[in-house]
Amino acid sequence: MDNCEHVVDAAADVAEAILAASATVTILATSREGLGVADEQQWRVPSLDVRSGPESPAVTLFLERAHRVVSDVELDQPGQAEAVVEICRRLDGIPLAIELAASRMASMTASEVRDRLDDRFRLLVGSRRSLSRHQTLRHAVAWSYDLLSDDEKLLLDRCSVFTGGFDLQSACAVADSDDEYAVLDHLDVLVRKSLLAVDRSSGHTRYSMLETIRQFAEDQLVASGQAEEARTAHARYFAGRETEIMALWDSPRQRESYDWFSIELPNLRTAFRWAADQSDIDTAADIAFLAGYLASWLIQYEPLGWAEHILDRVRAVGHRRLAQLYVILAVGCEAI
Numbered sequence: 001m002d003n004c005e006h007v008v009d010a011a012a013d014v015a016e017a018i019l020a021a022s023a024t025v026t027i028l029a030t031s032r033e034g035l036g037v038a039d040e041q042q043w044r045v046p047s048l049d050v051r052s053g054p055e056s057p058a059v060t061l062f063l064e065r066a067h068r069v070v071s072d073v074e075l076d077q078p079g080q081a082e083a084v085v086e087i088c089r090r091l092d093g094i095p096l097a098i099e100l101a102a103s104r105m106a107s108m109t110a111s112e113v114r115d116r117l118d119d120r121f122r123l124l125v126g127s128r129r130s131l132s133r134h135q136t137l138r139h140a141v142a143w144s145y146d147l148l149s150d151d152e153k154l155l156l157d158r159c160s161v162f163t164g165g166f167d168l169q170s171a172c173a174v175a176d177s178d179d180e181y182a183v184l185d186h187l188d189v190l191v192r193k194s195l196l197a198v199d200r201s202s203g204h205t206r207y208s209m210l211e212t213i214r215q216f217a218e219d220q221l222v223a224s225g226q227a228e229e230a231r232t233a234h235a236r237y238f239a240g241r242e243t244e245i246m247a248l249w250d251s252p253r254q255r256e257s258y259d260w261f262s263i264e265l266p267n268l269r270t271a272f273r274w275a276a277d278q279s280d281i282d283t284a285a286d287i288a289f290l291a292g293y294l295a296s297w298l299i300q301y302e303p304l305g306w307a308e309h310i311l312d313r314v315r316a317v318g319h320r321r322l323a324q325l326y327v328i329l330a331v332g333c334e335a336i
Contacts (some may be wrong), residue, residue: 001014001015001028001029002025002029002242003030003031004029004030004031004035005031005032005144005147005193006035006147008031008033008035008036009059011029011031012033012035012036012037014039015027015035016037016038018299019037019038019039029077030191030261032147032194033192033193033194034192035065043154044131044194045092047092047093047094047095047210048061048087048088048093048094048095048098049087049093050085050093051141053085054075054081054083054084055083055090055109056064058088058089058098059084059085059088060095061088061095061096061099061100061102062076062084062088062096062099062102063081063084063102064102064318065098065099065103065106066102066103068102069102069103069105069106070105070106073105075110077109079111079240080109080110080111083109083110083113084110085103085112085115086112086114088112088119089116090114090163090211091117091211091212092210092211093211093322094212096137096140096212097124097137097212098112100124100125100136100137100197100276101113101117101124104123104124106280107145107311112134114321120137120212120215121136121138121180121215121216121219122138122291124136125137125138127175132241136272138216140247141213141216142216144193144194144195144280145195145217145220147193148189148190148193148195149189151186152190153220154175155171155175155183155187155190156173156190156195156196156209156213156220157217157218157220157221157224157226157230158174158221158226158230158233159171159175159196159209159217160176160198160209160215160217160218160220160221161174161221161227161230161231161234161268161270162174162263162267162270162286162307163267163269163270164208164233164263164264164266164267165199165206165207165208165263166206166207166208166267167204167205167206167207168180168183168205169185170234170267171183171187171207173233174230174233174234174237176229176233187207190207191207195209195213196208196209197209202259202263206263231274232274232278232280234267234270234271234274235271235272235275235276235280235283235287236283237271237275237286238264238267238268238287239271239275239282239283239286239287239290240286240287241260241290242286242290245257245260245261245290245294246290246293248260249294250301257294258294258297258298261291261294261295261298261300262298265291265300265302267273268287268290268291268303269302271283271287272284272287272291272303272306276306276310277286277310279313280318280320281310281313281314281319284310285314285319285321285325286321287308288303288306288307288309288310288321288325289307289321289324289325289328291303291306292306292325292328292329292332293306293324294305295332296328296331296332301332304328304332305331307325307328311325311329
């Protein structure tokens with residue numbers, strides 16, 4: 001039973017009827033979420049591995065498909081092998097995306113394909129003769145997206161503002177919801193429908209999206225007119241963590257504050273840039289101080305650049321953070 005996700009209930013009914021009538025039948029079903037029938041065993045199919053570089057399954061697939069359109073594709077020119085590896089990595093090892101990228105080798109080099117992946121939904125389309133819902137990357141992602149409820153779509157869209165993953169608390173913040181259990185229910189659906197991945201290795205649940213899914217959801221967020229609101233909520237959430245994180249730092253659990261900084265550095269970077277670009281000096285200064293303070297103990301100098309970036313604007317308004325930013329810059333310069 002193939003592609004059951006858009007008829008899950010009907011597929012489950014059929015499966016249950018067959019299994020009730022026979023003790024010898026085994027059903028293999030493909031779907032973007034489980035059927036939920038008794039004794040179901042789920043096997044998640046991961047993206048193709050890219051970690052072994054030019055020898056990886058993802059790169060092998062790219063080259064096989066590229067040779068179908070250009071028989072003399074070679075990667076011995078400077079930088080081309082590295083470009084193919086980066087293409088496969090940035091496409092999250094998704095086979096369809098890799099195949100569509102390889103088809104572009106008829107008229108482009110690997111480095112030229114790589115350099116255009118920021119607009120991947122326009123770049124990665126199939127041939128006009130065989131164009132269908134599964135032959136453009138956008139249509140393939142939209143197939144799953146369109147099966148969501150409006151509330152699930154909204155949460156996925158808003159979570160596209162995160163960089164490097166997020167937890168339940170931060171999801172509630174960007175969703176502007178005080179109902180943790182309602183948000184958790186939606187997250188559960190998104191995980192079950194393979195639109196979010198879950199990492200429990202740290203002992204705390206952390207969610208993430210493949211970059212292809214994130215870019216699609218971000219496009220929907222922009223189209224809805226809610227992007228500015230969501231990005232501002234994201235920035236102010238991380239600025240507002242100061243009291244809690246500094247209390248951790250000033251306690252026997254200090255290590256947890258450093259762990260938080262290391263995990264959330266991509267989000268802190270995104271939040272600071274948004275606040276600074278929007279001239280939200282309060283939020284930008286709060287993030288620069290918090291990140292800069294923790295970074296100074298970890299010999300991590302990037303947030304010092306954030307403090308320096310907004311120092312003139314902070315000085316111009318006599319901001320309450322001015323002295324603190326001077327201190328972390330001084331400490332950072334001394335450490336360097």
